[in-house]
Amino acid sequence: MTPAARPAARRITALVGSVALVLAAAGCGGGEGSASATGKVTSITALDYYTDAREHAQWSERLTACGRTAGVTVEHRSVPGASLVPKVLQQASSRTLPDLLMLDNPDVQQIAQTGALTPLDRYGIDTRGFDKGVLSVGTYKGKVYGLAPTVSTIALFYNKDMLSEAGVTVPRTWDELERAAARLTRPGRYGMAVDANATFEGTWQFLPFLWSNGGDEGRLDTPQAAQALQLWVDLVKSGSMSRSVLNWTQADVHDQFVAGKTAMMLNGPWRISEMAESRNLHWGVAPIPVRSQGQTLVTPLGGEVWTVPRNPSEARREKAARVLACLNDPTHMLAVAKQYFTVPSRTAVASRYTEQVPAMRAFVKSVAQARARTGELGVGWPRAATGIYTAVQAALTGEQTPQEALRHAQQIATGS
Known part of the structure; x- marks a missing residue:
């Protein structure tokens, strides 16, 4: 979300409160699943943001297969990502929620807060073997409301040929990263690239440096946070990283790397x-460097969770829960991970996965220590995320020192 989008965020926040009041008064939503003349549920609805034709078709196939195990057909609908949360809040208010709902994991807290979701423990869904951090992304006030078949995070990609030619080893610490980036930089090529734009995507990329150095979104104006931001400032100032990172998306960063x-x-x-299709690109992937050896790398968890909205029909909710459980069983989990290059959410499945897909080993390792973005602040996370990317922008442009930028970020995060 860009700074210009903040008024929209305030409208959504206001709608959250109104939805909670409506649900408290009415006690339910109301999906559109159909039933036979005998009252038996024969179909349920599912909503997500997989609008890409290929992804939509792939998820339709998976939902159909899991619907078959539950004895229902699944009517699968998708809306653009930016429209999903506003649509869900409106549906909750009008009591027209779908039976099965996919949410980006940072949005779970916001929707659960309204009372629009059903805790999964009432359906006996098996959550054993899930990574602790993965479970936390679908948890609100101690209750699990959503499960993610797979998750993702970020890591350091490197061009093997370029590192070999420059005599550079894969960096493991910030000092090594700075030295490597400097040696790899030459006319027409930078040593390092990140997404530092003014969106939550820019915050997402900065979090490993903040968290691994002991920084905390609950208090942004700390020496640990300033050290992390100073690293990015130094990379730009030294010329090892393009100033254009201020505007790049993760897709832009990828294009720079492939080119x-x-x-x-x-x-x-x-x-x-996509990188696998570039025949002349020889790449590797490693965990993101930490400031000093001995520190634990902590990265943010990405990925979507499936939830069961609180509709009036217990029969439809039970069917939706069965489909959700199927999507999260080891077989489907492994299939989804291989299809999308994501990490299975059950640790045992993830272990088998690395043996079959070695390129994912760094991501699997990082997920084991990864954190949910909403884990500490819950529904207060968006304000902190806005403060972080605002600070990154101010520091990298030279408008403020890292310390000044982070003091301002703390004010944004607390609304002061």
Whole structure:
């Protein structure tokens, strides 16, 4: 979300409150699933943001297969990502929620707060073997409301040929990263690239540096946070990283890497399928460097969770829960991970997965220590995320020092 979009965010926040009041008074939503003349549920609805034709078709196939195990057909609908939360809040207010709902994991807290979701424990859904951090992304006030079949995070991609030619080893610390980026930089090529734009995507890329150094979104104006931001400032000032990172998306960073215009980049595993098509690109992937050896890398968890909205029909909710459980069983989990280059949410499945897809080993390792973005602040996370990307922009443009920028970020996060 850009700064210009903040008024829209306030409208959504206001709608959250009104939805909660409506649900408290009415006690329910109301999906559109159909039933036979005997009252038996024969179909349920599912809503997500997989609008890409290929992804929509793939998820329709998976939902159909899991619907078959539950004895229902699944009517699968998709809306653009930016429209999903506003649509869900409106549906909750009008009591027309779908039976099965996919949410980006940072949005779970916001929707659960309204009372629009059903805790999954009432349906006996098996959550054993899920990574603790993965479970936390679908949890609100101690109750699990959503499960993610797979998750993602970010790591350091590097061009093997460029590092070999420059005699550079894969960096493991910030000092090594700075030295490597400097040696890899030459006319027409930068050593390092990140997404530092003024959106939550820019915040997402900065979090590993903040968290791994002991920084915290609950208090942004700390020396640990300033050290992390100073690293990015130094990379830009030294010329090892383009000033254009202020405007780049993760897709732009990927394009720079594939074109040979940067030797290293931060990005997610969803880029692997495209990179594999570049025959002359020899790449590797490693965990993101930490400030000093001995620190634990902490990265943010990405991915979508499936939830069961609180509709009046218990029979439809039970069917939706069965479909959700199927999507999260080991077989479907592994299939989804291979299809999209994501990480299975059950640790045992993830372990098998690395043996079958070695390129994902760094991501699987990072997920084991990854955190939910809403884990500490809950519904207060968007304000902190806005403060973080605003600070990154101010520091990288030179408008403020990292310390000044983070003091301002703290004011944004607290609304002061």
